[in-house]
Amino acid sequence: MTTERRTEHIPSGRLRPNPLAPPAWLLAGLRPSRAPVPWAAAVRAGIALATPLAVGFALDEPEYGALVSMGALSGVIGDTADAYRMRILNIAVPQFFGAVGVAAGTLVYGHGWLAVGVLTLIALVSGMISSIGTVASVSGLLLLLNAVVGAGLPMPEPWWTAPLLLSAGGLFVLALSLLGWPVRGRLPERTAVAAAYRALADSLEAAGGPAYEERRQQLTQALNQAYDLVLGRRARVHGRSPSLVRLQAQLNALIPLVEAAPAVHLRGRPLPPAVPAAVRELAGTVEAGLPGAPVPDLPAPRSPSERALDSALRYAATTARLPEPDPYNIDDRLGRPAALRVRARRTVRDTMLSGTSWRYGLRLALCIGLAQSLVSLIQVERSYWVALTVTFVLKPDFGSVFSRAVLRALGTAGGLVLAAAVLSEVPRGWWDVPVMALLAMLIPVFSTKGYAFQTAAITPVILLLSDLLNHQGFDLILPRLVDSLIGCAIALIAGYLLWPESWHTRIGARLADAVDDAAGYVERAFAPFADDAAQRAARLSRQKARRRIYRDLSDVRSEFQRALTEPPPTGPRAAAWWPLVVAVERIVDATTAARVRVNHGAAPPAAEEVAALRDELHGLARGVRSSPTLKEVRVRPLPPEARESVLAPVHQEVVAARAIAQPER
Structure with missing residues (x-):
């Protein structure tokens, strides 16, 4: 994320910064962003x-x-x-x-x-x-x-x-x-929901490859935009609105697909092209506002992550085809209009x-x-x-x-x-x-x-x-x-x-809060439940927590972009936190992937293992909060008993996060 300064070639063959070049924070502000006209x-x-x-x-x-x-x-x-x-x-x-x-x-x-x-x-x-x-x-x-x-x-x-x-x-x-x-009254909201579907298709297409992280960030932004528009409109509509109910149902149907994406990415192999193509076809259905065709034939799923993706895709296709979804069966993820006013x-x-x-x-x-x-x-x-x-x-x-x-x-x-x-x-x-x-x-x-x-x-x-x-x-x-x-x-x-x-970055405190939220998400993701109603409530709670963390991390990224334009020492100090932001996002992704695998046949982790991971993350948050320069955070190796667990990828990401936060020797 930092901007490289211009360099000059010197006889020794090494490159060093040009002392006459403008500073990176100024170049970052003067570089025009790429955006459509x-x-x-x-x-x-x-x-x-x-x-x-x-x-x-x-x-x-x-x-x-x-x-x-x-x-x-x-x-x-x-x-x-x-x-x-x-x-x-x-x-x-x-x-x-x-x-x-x-x-x-x-x-x-x-x-x-x-x-x-x-x-x-x-x-x-x-x-x-x-x-x-x-x-x-x-x-x-x-x-x-x-x-x-x-x-x-x-x-x-x-x-x-x-x-x-x-x-x-x-x-x-x-x-x-x-x-x-009069002509495009509902088009902006439909376009935003369709854009979220296309962003998901892009992330699925990049799953297993190096471009996945960037595509996932774009997906988060598209989801934020879509939910803001749809729920902002819902807060001002009194009574039933079939078109609004349908839009919200189509947007909510994306959530299982979004949750399945990290599990698919962790396999390390690309998906068949037919899968992202099917999601793009659903995007066209949503944008047109008309019932769509059935999902095309897809390869038979073989692993828990593939079964999760297949099930989520068929559910989204069914929801997109419904002309009038049940208004009483729509998950309200951000509150009703009265709650929004409160x-x-x-x-x-x-x-x-x-x-x-x-x-x-x-x-x-x-x-x-x-x-x-x-x-x-x-x-x-x-x-x-x-x-x-x-x-x-x-x-x-x-x-x-x-x-x-x-x-x-x-x-x-x-x-x-x-x-x-x-x-x-x-x-x-x-x-x-x-x-x-x-x-x-x-x-x-x-x-x-x-x-x-x-x-x-x-x-x-x-x-x-x-x-x-x-x-x-x-x-x-x-x-x-x-x-x-x-x-x-x-x-x-x-x-x-x-x-x-004003010239001290607030990145550390906000990032520590995000790490604490990730710890709560890990605990909530594998909490036991007594019956089907409790299971559904727990699922909605996990989805809200994950969306809140991703939105908070998106805000932290915006804070980074602002801090990186500050002169030293604020800009370089903020840049030092950047790898840890990525690490926290990967922890949330790995936790979501583990939950998806458990939902589709993998053995659930022990309560003691979940508690240990939660404590590890809370300890990381305390270290980040007490050290403005990424110090005093100790690295702990992956426990031997966790290497075969469904939470092994989460353990690995936590170890990587602690390694990033470790002070330089």
């Missing part, structure tokens, strides 16, 4: 931002058109969900907070200390609510961003005009994104009482207070761009503060070059409309490439809209670059260096 989003962004400008020029009110386009810009940035119901939340809810923010900013425009105090308080609220979830994070961002813009730019009178126009722009984006709902209320309550939320809110409030003081109180020509930069940079749920500050400066510089060409060569007026359409289309395209690229795309759009409000033209360029550098410096010093927790 979102053409639909690009066209939607071009229409959403250019149309208000055209209407404004037609009515001889370009300032009004610029404000509507500014609201549309926030809607374009927030339109990240595939499901239409999620789009309503992702766009409409943040627009409300954005309207509140710009109204508050407009009311304190030019009021010195009052503006500083109000923006500081808004920054505290914005920072605290950002940790609740994705929608809350975007809402907090727009609340603060629009407040900064309202306090920094002259807005039309009366005070409610700007909130109304900004909200109109966001709602225009929402209307454009919902145009396909968890939402609990999340809000926990956020308000969380020390982490308060600390982040205070960090953001301190930085915004400093930036707004510089703008409002000190007799130096500065603009709202300083606080705007601080807001974009100081978002820990968006990535490393340090790397974002550097990438923000670089992206702004690149965007200003493009903005300089536009402001110097394009005459103000109707020519702004096609130019805005082109620049807006770049935002979704560049946003998929990385933060620096997104910043380079957004910067000229904001500058062009700002020019329509304050008519400074080319004179905007150099001051905005200086303001960006000042904002990045404030974020680095007051929001990063002064807070030691």
Whole structure:
């Protein structure tokens, strides 16, 4: 996962790092990610931002058109969900907070200390609510961003005009994104479930080979996405919904196949091509929304893992063919709508009482207070761009503060070059409309490439809209670059260096929690049960535990990706934990494979062996938690009596994990 630095050849024949090469954490941020071009989003962004400008020029009110386009810009940035119901939340809810923010900013425009105090308080609220979830994070961002813009730019009178126009722009984006709902209303959820089936087919195709681990990670992400969309929609549907019941049944039918995959992989031999082909055929059935054909003839299973896979595949095929599954026989793996609402209320309550939320809110409030003081109180020509930069940079749920500050400066510089060409060569007026359409289309395209690229795309759009409000033209360029550098410096010093927790990785603690969860999963996987009802409850409990561990490990991987972009020593220290993350995933896979083998004929392990494995994992977790640099964790050899057990692969993975955690000699 670490990025290699450029090397140079030296006479001795060895390779050593080039001292003049950029650091790895910077190269990682500047390397564009490979992602398909979102053409639909690009066209939607071009229409959403250019149309208000055209209407404004037609009515001889370009300032009004610029404000509507500014609201549309926030809607374009927030339109990240595939499901239409999620789009309503992702766009409409943040627009409300954005309207509140710009109204508050407009009311304190030019009021010195009052503006500083109000923006500081808004920054505290914005920072605290950002940790609740994705929608809350975007809402907090727009609340603060629009407040900064309202306090920094002259807005039309009366005070409610700007909130109304900004909200109109966001709602225009929402209307454009919902145009396909009558035709594609249920397609995003079906597509997500079908994508999970295809990801499973890819992992089965790679079973027994070196590409399996990467394919399994992709399968985890696809399952997370599918469950989020299906259950997110379910939480808002009251009463029975046959199509939703069918989708959830088809998604749940994947779980036995997902559990069988590790057992098949541990055989070390590839599967017959007909097996992944059958899963891909089921994916097409799910995506089409129609009953499918029977499963094709497959080779007769010979081992417990093959029998598990064959049984799971036939069950999934049967479920996919059912036109209307029994709504009362659908396993609800993440809770009913009422339970989801209870968890939402609990999340809000926990956020308000969380020390982490308060600390982040205070960090953001301190930085915004400093930036707004510089703008409002000190007799130096500065603009709202300083606080705007601080807001974009100081978002820990968006990535490393340090790397974002550097990438923000670089992206702004690149965007200003493009903005300089536009402001110097394009005459103000109707020519702004096609130019805005082109620049807006770049935002979704560049946003998929990385933060620096997104910043380079957004910067000229904001500058062009700002020019329509304050008519400074080319004179905007150099001051905005200086303001960006000042904002990045404030974020680095007051929001990063002064807070030691921000430059210490949290990987170890989260990884230790995952190891403890793996220990609980091992114990739960082989717990005895008294009757069929207890057996079914235990099966559901194991599935929930495994899904939770994989989701937690996916979050740990995201934390790794963020930590690896930090400068030394944080980045290299985080990289040292990476092999242990892979080892924990392999332990969970091996445990799932052992459970599958027991379900299909293998001898179950003794309770003492399960307890010993559980204690080994808890001991590993204690060692990881007490040692930030992978120390003080002793390696224990595989017990002789465990070498013939169904849990032998689990023992081997635990020994490997302890070897990784062992300090270097």
